Amino acid sequence: MTLEELEHLAGLLGFSLSRERLEQLLPEVQRLREHAARLRELPLDPEAPPLRFAIP
Amino acid sequence: MNTQDLCFSSISDLASRVAARELTALEVVRSFLSRIDQINPAVNAYMVVTAEQAEEDARRVDREIAKGRAPGVLGGVPLGIKDLIDVGGVPTAAGAHRRFHYTPERDAPVISRLRRAGAVILGKTNLHEFAYGVTNINPHTGPVRNPWDPSRIPGGSSGGSAAAVAAGLCAGALGSDTGGSIRIPSSLCGTVGLKPTYDRISRAGVVALAWTLDHLGPITRTTRDAALLLRVMAGADPGDPASVKAEPPPFDEPSEDGLSGIRIGVPRGFFWERTHSEVYAAATGALRVLADRGATILDVDLPHAEDAGKAVAIILSVEATAYHERRLRGSLGAYGDDLQVRLLRGFFIPGTDYVLAQRARALLTHEFLSAFHGVDVLVTPTTTVPARPIEEDPGAGAAVSLTMSTELTRFTNPFNLTGMPALSVPCGFARDGLPIGLQIVGKPFDEALVLRVGHAYEQATEWHRKRPNFGHRS
Secondary structure, X not given: OOHHHHHHHHHHOOOOOOHHHHHHHHXXXXXXXXXXXXXXXXXXXXXXXXXXXXXX | OOHHHHHOOOHHHHHHHHHOOOOOHHHHHHHHHHHHHHHHHHHOOEEEEOHHHHHHHHHHHHHHHHOOOOOOOOOOOEEEEEOOEOEOOEOEOOOOOHHHXXXXXXXXXXXHHHHHOOOEEEEEEOOOHHHOOOOOOOOOXXXXXXXXXXXXXXXXXXHHHHHHHHOOOOOEXXXXXXXXXXXXXXXXXXXXXXEOOOOOOOOOOEOOOOOXXXXXXXXXXXXXXXXXXXXXXXXXXXXXXXXXXXXXXXXXXXXXXXXXXOEEEEEOOHHHOOOOHHHHHHHHHHHXXXXXXXXXXXXXXXXXXXXXXXXXHHHHHHHHHHHHHHHHHHHHHHOOHHHHHHHHHHHHOOHHHHHHHHHHHHHHHHHHHHHOOOOOEEEEEOOOOOOOEOOOOHHHHHHHHHHHHHHHOOOOOHHHHOOOOEEEEEEEEOOOOOEEEEEEEEOOOOHHHHHHHHHHHHHHOOHHHOOOOOOOOO
16 A cells, blocks of 8 residues: 555545655554454454344 | 551551551541652652542541441552543543543442442543553653653553552552553553453443453552452443353452462463563563472463464454544544554454454464463563653654554453453563563453462562662662
């Protein structure tokens, strides 16, 4: 993801961010995407997410 | 006993002396209030001190005792409360901009439990903004300073609570822990911090950070005191359906027996890598102490441990952003620099990645539970390093804060992901006088054994008895 792509995405989400803020944000977004890429390599086929709806 | 000795007394000692009429609750509370007046400006541990209410509550305890009634197991014990937990009539600020403050009418259930046991609330303690960070460098309230070296961070996000306990500004305190926020400041300030099993303590009336990772717990000077507070704090709450229904077993009487028959698992690799040499030496020394107490030390394998932090980062980012979304859209500029970056990043994580991280959580929880098949507890260092310096350059603040989060939560956040009880106890000091913590982790709902191991370690060492002298270390 480039700075310009991040700026575009932020705009779609309704945020007009300064260049300084985008430059701080970009490495964090990239880091989280790298984390997700790594998690995709895990043997997760049998795993359901531990998210449970409970009627109060 | 002079005022300073009184302010460093254990919770159990204070409660028993008040109950025995050796001290009045009012004398105890006034001693702490006097010390807060003297010390807090240098530490910034408290946001608000509710002195008048504390004195009134202490008088009520004394009246009960005068009538011959039992004052409760915490009768007259002064506590500090992390300022994201509701205390009725006192603003909850959560370390945030003034526009986000609110004043609850009622106490959070956990506060009600403490009051019913006779505890006296001294005030609300400082924290990292909205509990989302580990430095406690807060643009709205100023930094909390580490009592062992005021130029250092106390760790966070419950840094005010840990600093208050370490400095003798309360007998114990409440913190919250989403990635290590009880254990990290306990490690860096030389206190005992317990993150209980997920759902052990009600989170109702508490400002959320990430619903599926948040825990409440005690910060104290001894393991026995942590056990005593846990016993009062834990249990089912009708206002929080997630809280566990079963009342907890008694935690506050850790066995005086040694650790014969206890198998301690040491997860080599990830949990000991990137560790400061003095932290490594202190934690290794602690293992020898535990072995001397009769425990068997065994290596265990957690092959995907390094992935736990990745799953936590995704889950935390998404849940925190979801919690704050409305405020972010209306008042982004009211958040500090590092909070803006932390909270904005959550908007850019697809929903599929959140579910992916939750599925990884299921895998890792199974793996961590399997590690307990041959051992009773796990032991690791609590943090990789002792307390870092307070970053004074606001331009570098956000980047430094984000880096420190990754560094300091490395060994703690896997147990938020897996929900297991984890205790930090003091296990030494670096050459520059900064405390080091040892983490003891148990099976779900086995706080009793975690506390027993911590207590046995304390019985064999003196680290938890050391007191800071605000720059003149002792």
